[in-house]
Amino acid sequence: MTFWRLVLNNLSFHRRMHVAVALGVAAAVAVLTGALVVGDSVRGTLRDVALERLGCYDEALLTDRFFRATLAQELAATPGFEQHFSAAVPAIIVHGTVEYHRPDGRTARASGVTIIGCNRYFWPACRRDPAEMVPRIAGDQIAINAALAGPEQLGIDLSRSPGAEVLLRIGAESHIPADSPLGRKQGTVRSRTLAVGFVVPSRVLGNFSLRPNQQTPLCAFVDLATLQSLLDRPQRANAILLAGRVDPRTTSQRAWTAASESANQWLANHLRPTAADYGLTLNHVVVGDRAKPVLDYYNLTSDRMLLDRPVEKLADKYGDPVQPALTYLANDLQCGERHVPYSTITAIDPKKGFGPFQLGDALPSPDPSLKGRGVKERTLPPPASDLRPPTSHFPALANDEIVLTDWAADDLHAKPGDTIRVTYFDPETTHGEAQERVANFKLRGIVPLAAPDKPPLPTNDLDLAPPLAGVTDRKSITTWDPPFPFHPDRVRPSDERYWRDHRTTPKAYVSLATGRRLWGSRFGQTTSLRFPGVPGAPPQSDQSKTGALPQASSGVLDVNSQSRHRTWASRSNPSSGRHCRPRLARRRSTCCFCRSARS
Numbered sequence: 035m036t037f038w039r040l041v042l043n044n045l046s047f048h049r050r051m052h053v054a055v056a057l058g059v060a061a062a063v064a065v066l067t068g069a070l071v072v073g074d075s076v077r078g079t080l081r082d083v084a085l086e087r088l089g090c091y092d093e094a095l096l097t098d099r100f101f102r103a104t105l106a107q108e109l110a111a112t113p114g115f116e117q118h119f120s121a122a123v124p125a126i127i128v129h130g131t132v133e134y135h136r137p138d139g140r141t142a143r144a145s146g147v148t149i150i151g152c153n154r155y156f157w158p159a160c161r162r163d164p165a166e167m168v169p170r171i172a173g174d175q176i177a178i179n180a181a182l183a184g185p186e187q188l189g190i191d192l193s194r195s196p197g198a199e200v201l202l203r204i205g206a207e208s209h210i211p212a213d214s215p216l217g218r219k220q221g222t223v224r225s226r227t228l229a230v231g232f233v234v235p236s237r238v239l240g241n242f243s244l245r246p247n248q249q250t251p252l253c254a255f256v257d258l259a260t261l262q263s264l265l266d267r268p269q270r271a272n273a274i275l276l277a278g279r280v281d282p283r284t285t286s287q288r289a290w291t292a293a294s295e296s297a298n299q300w301l302a303n304h305l306r307p308t309a310a311d312y313g314l315t316l317n318h319v320v321v322g323d324r325a326k327p328v329l330d331y332y333n334l335t336s337d338r339m340l341l342d343r344p345v346e347k348l349a350d351k352y353g354d355p356v357q358p359a360l361t362y363l364a365n366d367l368q369c370g371e372r373h374v375p376y377s378t379i380t381a382i383d384p385k386k387g388f389g390p391f392q393l394g395d396a397l398p399s400p401d402p403s404l405k406g407r408g409v410k411e412r413t414l415p416p417p418a419s420d421l422r423p424p425t426s427h428f429p430a431l432a433n434d435e436i437v438l439t440d441w442a443a444d445d446l447h448a449k450p451g452d453t454i455r456v457t458y459f460d461p462e463t464t465h466g467e468a469q470e471r472v473a474n475f476k477l478r479g480i481v482p483l484a485a486p487d488k489p490p491l492p493t494n495d496l497d498l499a500p501p502l503a504g505v506t507d508r509k510s511i512t513t514w515d516p517p518f519p520f521h522p523d524r525v526r527p528s529d530e531r532y533w534r535d536h537r538t539t540p541k542a543y544v545s546l547a548t549g550r551r552l553w554g555s556r557f558g559q560t561t562s563l564r565f566p567g568v569p570g571a572p573p574q575s576d577q578s579k580t581g582a583l584p585q586a587s588s589g590v591l592d593v594n595s596q597s598r599h600r601t602w603a604s605r606s607n608p609s610s611g612r613h614c615r616p617r618l619a620r621r622r623s624t625c626c627f628c629r630s631a632r633s
Contacts, residue, residue, distance in 0.1 A: 080248075085282060086236060087243045087251070089160035090120070092278030092294060093301060094244050096127060099338075100270035101311035103258070109274070112304045118297035120279055124271035126151035126261050127244070130204035132178070132254055134188040137195060144187045147252045149204060150242060151261030151271075160239060160277060169238065169255070175231035176200060177255040179240035183233045187252065190230055198230045202254070206265050224264050228256070276301075313337035314345065318567060319497045322490050329492055330567035331357075331388060339500045340558030348563055357388045357564040358546060361499045362553040363518075365470065367438075367542060368455040369446035369477075375524040376511060377442065378499045379456065380540040381549015383430050387566050389492030390543065391437060391481040431545040436475035439483040439493055441532060442541040452477045454542070459518055461555040468518050473552055475544065486535045499538035500561045506538055 035043075045052060103124040109115065110122040130149045134142045150156075157169055171177050178200075183190045190198050203225045234240035234255060243251040262268050280293040309316065313336050322328035336342070349356045360381040367374040384391055431437065436454050438446070448454065454477050460469045484491045499506065504515035511533050512522045532541075550559040 083248075084246065087239075087241050089239045089242065090277040090281070091160070091275045092280075093119075093276040093297065095274040095276075095305075096244060097272050099313055100126075100265075100267045100272050101307055103262075103269055103271040105307055105311060106271070106274045109276075109305060114300060114304065118279060118293075118300050119276045121155060121277040123152065123155050123275045123277070124258065125153075125156065125273040125275055126258060126265070126267070126271050127273045128204055128261075128265075130202060130254075132182065132188065133201040133203070134190060134198065136189055142188045144182055144252055147182060147254050148243060149202070149261070150253060150255050151258040152255060153258045156255075156275075157239060169232060169234055171231060171255060171257045173257050173260050174228060175257070176202065176228040177231050177234050179234050179251075179253040180236065181241070181250040182252040182254060183230075190233075192230065192233060199227050200230060201225060201227050202256070202264075204261075204264065224266075226260075226264050228260075312342075314341075317497070319495075320567070321492075321495060328490050329389065329495055332565040332567055333497050334563040334565070335500050335561065336558075338557070339502065339561060340555075341560045341563065342558060345563070346558070346560045349560075352565075354385070355566050357382065357385050358560045359498055359562045359564065360546065360549040360553060360559060361538075361540065361561045362458060362461075362549065364456050364458050364542065366455075366457040367442060367446060368457070369448040369452050372446045373524075374442055374445050374541065375521075375526075375529060377541040378538050379458075379542040379544065379549075380498045381544050381546045381553070382498070383546045388564055390495060390498070390540075391493060431478055431543075431548070432476075433545065433548050433551075434474070434476055435478040435545070437478050437543040438480050439541050440480050441483050441536075443477075443480040445528065448477055448480075450477050450479055456542070458553070461553045461557075471552070481543075483536070483539070494536070494539060496537045496539045498540055498562065509534075 106122040106124040110119075115122070126149075128149050128151075130147055131143060131145045132147050133144075136142055152171075154170065169177055178188070178190070182188060183192075188200065190200075192198065203223055206224045234253070240253065241251055242253055245251075256264075258271070262270060276297075278293070278297060280290050282290045285293075315335050315337070317333045317335070318331075319333050320327045320330050334341070334345070334348070336345070346358065349358045361378055362381070364377045364379045365375065367377050367379075380390070382390065386392075436456070438448060438454065443449070446454070454475045456473045456475060457470055458473070460471050463469070481493050482491055483493050501507070502516070504517070508514050511525045511529055514520055514522070553559075
């Protein structure tokens with residue numbers, strides 16, 4: 035028997051088994067081939083859906099704060115922009131609710147709608163065909179996509195109800211988070227009635243979305259200026275959309291990836307928002323005579339009241355020349371049976387040149403006009419040591435110690451060694467309700483506070499307290515409109531006189547570590563950073579050191595020569611200071627931009 039005869043006999047004898055194996059292999063190959071085909075089809079479909087939603091936009095900057103809308107124009111005017119992008123469009127992208135009263139009397143409401151505030155360049159930037167329709171939205175109009183206009187949502191049919199009106203509601207976020215007792219929790223919803231101009235098809239960015247989601251997004255488009263007015267953010271935007279030069283539909287994946295990486299690197303090197311775009315303000319504060327000021331420093335603050343953690347690292351970078359401060363509101367200061375309501379209290383570690391007081395050294399005599407109230411010359415008790423520390427040495431307050439101004443001490447009849455009870459709101463609310471907390475301190479000493487008609491002292495510094503709408507902009511305490519529970523009946527005439535003369539000037543001081551432990555939160559633990567305003571110190575002379583701003587790799591702060599300067603005069607001739615808007619140089623950002631997934 036030959037070899038091939040043996041093979042044939044073997045196949046013939048085991049023919050049933052071989053047929054079963056062949057059928058099994060065929061079935062497995064069919065399943066695997068089908069899965070690969072279906073998977074590739076699903077991947078292609080998802081890719082097409084993503085490209086349709088993104089249109090021509092390759093890069094998107096979307097932040098949780100509003101910046102200058104002209105930042106997009108500045109970026110487009112940067113040399114080299116046209117090599118990577120064809121357009122930079124500012125926009126506002128928020129979420130809201132749209133209501134429509136149907137002709138049958140029922141009210142349709144769609145929530146979770148993506149509201150896009152855009153200008154006339156939003157659609158032309160992605161137009162591939164010159165004959166393609168470009169929607170135009172008037173100031174009193176709104177455009178919606180087919181999914182939002184469908185019967186499952188609003189049920190709008192413009193052929194039957196032309197000019198149908200809808201009610202747009204958007205939550206206007208305040209600068210200060212609502213979970214803070216100083217943040218607004220009510221009255222933050224803005225609404226406006228707009229006429230539906232047209233329904234935007236999906237092929238013309240009708241389903242525009244920056245979020246990868248298989249569900250069809252509900253989109254509404256509003257004129258950018260209209261949305262800015264509704265949100266009270268004039269000339270502001272929270273997004274920049276960048277249209278790329280390379281079309282991923284007609285370009286290989288490798289070529290598009292290389293072009294995208296090159297464009298992203300270019301953005302990292304040339305996107306330079308100002309510090310004001312981050313909500314930061316740098317003021318030059320001068321208290322007293324310009325020739326020989328009592329205080330001369332630069333004050334870095336945030337429109338969110340609390341500085342972000344990356345900004346706080348400025349203090350670590352510069353070390354001793356920078357003085358962090360945390361100012362909070364004390365609902366009540368108590369010593370024995372006497373109370374002082376609604377006082378600002380600052381957590382700060384005194385430093386030479388900054389103040390606000392000098393521990394261990396004799397203090398100037400208080401205002402002679404206060405002698406009738408039993409005020410005597412006061413000193414802070416020296417530390418437990420046989421030797422008095424030198425003038426340049428500033429021992430820190432202990433965690434349980436507090437310093438009062440003579441105004442607060444006289445009102446409370448307090449003396450060094452007494453227990454001061456401080457009542458304040460917890461820095462984070464629980465279910466929107468502010469909770470009061472109490473801390474007891476030992477009075478370490480008393481510092482003088484100059485009257486308005488006397489030469490100022492380092493304690494006469496109202497810039498230690500950040501601005502708070504509804505509080506710091508009011509002329510009287512009883513007219514406050516604060517976001518926290520407020521009892522105007524507790525305000526006394528003496529408190530009103532203090533507010534008139536000293537405004538937000540702190541009445542008490544604790545150590546920075548104590549203040550951060552009591553009033554620090556996830557939103558931050560510093561309200562201001564103070565830089566010395568002396569020659570050779572940042573940020574005026576040594577500008578290269580001031581680039582460590584949030585999310586910035588390099589950049590500078592440049593302070594205008596104008597400054598905030600306060601002179602002290604009689605009550606009949608109040609302080610004639612002026613507020614300036616400092617100019618801040620541009621800085622670089624490398625981690626704001628995120629590339630949209632296109633693969």
